[in-house]
Amino acid sequence: MTPRGAGSPGALAVRLAHRIEAGGPLSVADWMAACLGDREHGYYVTRDPLGAAGDFTTAPEISQTFGELLGLWCVHAWTAMGAPAPVRLVELGPGRGTLMKDALRAARGAPGFLAAASVHLVETSPVLRRRQAETLAGATTGAPTGAAPAWHGRLEDVPDGPVLVLANEFFDALPVHQLVRVPGGWAERVVALDPAGAGAPRFRFALAPAPDPLAARVPPLLRGAPAGSLFETSPACEAVAREIGRRIARNDGAALIVDYGHAPSGLGETLQAVRAHRPAPVLDAPGEADLTAHVDFQVLAEAARSAGAEAFGPGTQGDVLVRLGIRERLQALLARADARQAADLVSGVRRLIADEEMGKLFKVLALTRPGRGAPAGFAP
Ligand SMILES: C[S@@+](CC[C@H](N)C(=O)[O-])C[C@H]1O[C@@H](n2cnc3c(N)ncnc32)[C@H](O)[C@@H]1O
Numbered sequence: 001m002t003p004r005g006a007g008s009p010g011a012l013a014v015r016l017a018h019r020i021e022a023g024g025p026l027s028v029a030d031w032m033a034a035c036l037g038d039r040e041h042g043y044y045v046t047r048d049p050l051g052a053a054g055d056f057t058t059a060p061e062i063s064q065t066f067g068e069l070l071g072l073w074c075v076h077a078w079t080a081m082g083a084p085a086p087v088r089l090v091e092l093g094p095g096r097g098t099l100m101k102d103a104l105r106a107a108r109g110a111p112g113f114l115a116a117a118s119v120h121l122v123e124t125s126p127v128l129r130r131r132q133a134e135t136l137a138g139a140t141t142g143a144p145t146g147a148a149p150a151w152h153g154r155l156e157d158v159p160d161g162p163v164l165v166l167a168n169e170f171f172d173a174l175p176v177h178q179l180v181r182v183p184g185g186w187a188e189r190v191v192a193l194d195p196a197g198a199g200a201p202r203f204r205f206a207l208a209p210a211p212d213p214l215a216a217r218v219p220p221l222l223r224g225a226p227a228g229s230l231f232e233t234s235p236a237c238e239a240v241a242r243e244i245g246r247r248i249a250r251n252d253g254a255a256l257i258v259d260y261g262h263a264p265s266g267l268g269e270t271l272q273a274v275r276a277h278r279p280a281p282v283l284d285a286p287g288e289a290d291l292t293a294h295v296d297f298q299v300l301a302e303a304a305r306s307a308g309a310e311a312f313g314p315g316t317q318g319d320v321l322v323r324l325g326i327r328e329r330l331q332a333l334l335a336r337a338d339a340r341q342a343a344d345l346v347s348g349v350r351r352l353i354a355d356e357e358m359g360k361l362f363k364v365l366a367l368t369r370p371g372r373g374a375p376a377g378f379a380p
Pocket residue numbers: 036037044050058059060061092093094095096099122123124125128153167168169170173174
């Protein structure tokens with residue numbers, strides 16, 4: 001194996017190979033956590049991956065209407081809470097800060113909201129924190145501190161108080177374990193060194209011995225699945241959903257979680273790697289490709305409920321955005337747009353809501369304090 005310098009492509013592969021040689025194969029969750037979040041070589045730590053020149057794009061980067069509608073959703077939820085001041089406006093995994101910027105601009109029309117809101121960004125990437133600071137420079141004017149947003153490494157570090165939480169494509173970046181149905185029960189899928197890898201390290205999937213303690217996480221209805229079936233489970237996603245639920249129950253609040261995923265819980269592999277807007281092999285080039293897994297919305301909803309929140313949905317992104325008024329917002333923007341802007345606006349909104357684009361694959365889950373009734377976008 002050829003050692004390479006820190007920061008060069010392959011440096012994380014070498015370190016992961018040493019880790020496996022010393023301690024044995026890694027769970028898929030540990031692999032994912034290292035590839036995305038390694039302090040020195042992790043994917044998110046070393047780059048801004050968004051946009052045409054990056055690896056993928058997201059709803060707020062496609063259309064300003066996305067962040068605007070989520071901002072107005074927050075104003076609506078805050079009003080239903082009795083307009084508490086202060087209120088913590090929290091975004092998990094804010095990317096370039098575009099969603100928050102659009103949300104704050106839209107919320108300016110609501111008297112009192114910006115004066116009550118302090119902005120908290122939960123972000124681990126130093127590169128993206130810098131990008132968010134640039135995007136949001138001046139955008140929080142009117143907030144109680146009148147100053148920059150506050151950054152935190154974890155939701156737990158956001159000060160207590162009523163919260164409004166937004167998360168778009170955050171949960172899909174949290175690590176998942178994979179379990180495979182074998183004759184003796186369920187075995188954890190792990191990442192081992194591929195002995196065929198001469199020179200640069202190569203990795204392969206393997207199975208840890210069954211039964212695995214994580215097997216208790218497979219829902220009863222799925223336990224008798226045929227041999228070879230794969231189940232993904234994310235204690236990390238569950239812990240964040242529980243923390244949101246706990247905050248909402250204790251201090252009041254609401255949350256809107258948008259991601260690609262499913263409900264109810266189901267079988268099947270969804271872990272994928274994306275590089276330069278194309279699928280890539282999951283085990284090649286660790287730290288150089290985005291890794292995501294579909295979000296199990298049933299688990300998120302149950303975790304938040306178990307902590308005392310009420311859950312609504314998930315609805316499809318298309319349905320929820322249409323209910324929130326994306327078509328009306330588009331018409332208002334078109335009235336002031338030139339021909340080229342109009343074409344971009346129409347195609348952006350189409351990408352967000354069309355069934356064959358993001359409209360159906362992406363889901364939206366709302367969390368509120370129990371008894372408050374359906375939040376905007378979720379009324380029956
Ligand atoms: C796919 S990007 C989504 C960005 C943004 N929400 C958007 O829609 O454009 C994932 C975001 O979550 C952040 N992130 C990933 N893992 C994280 C973690 N464990 N804690 C906090 N932020 C994390 C990334 O740095 C990035 O900002």
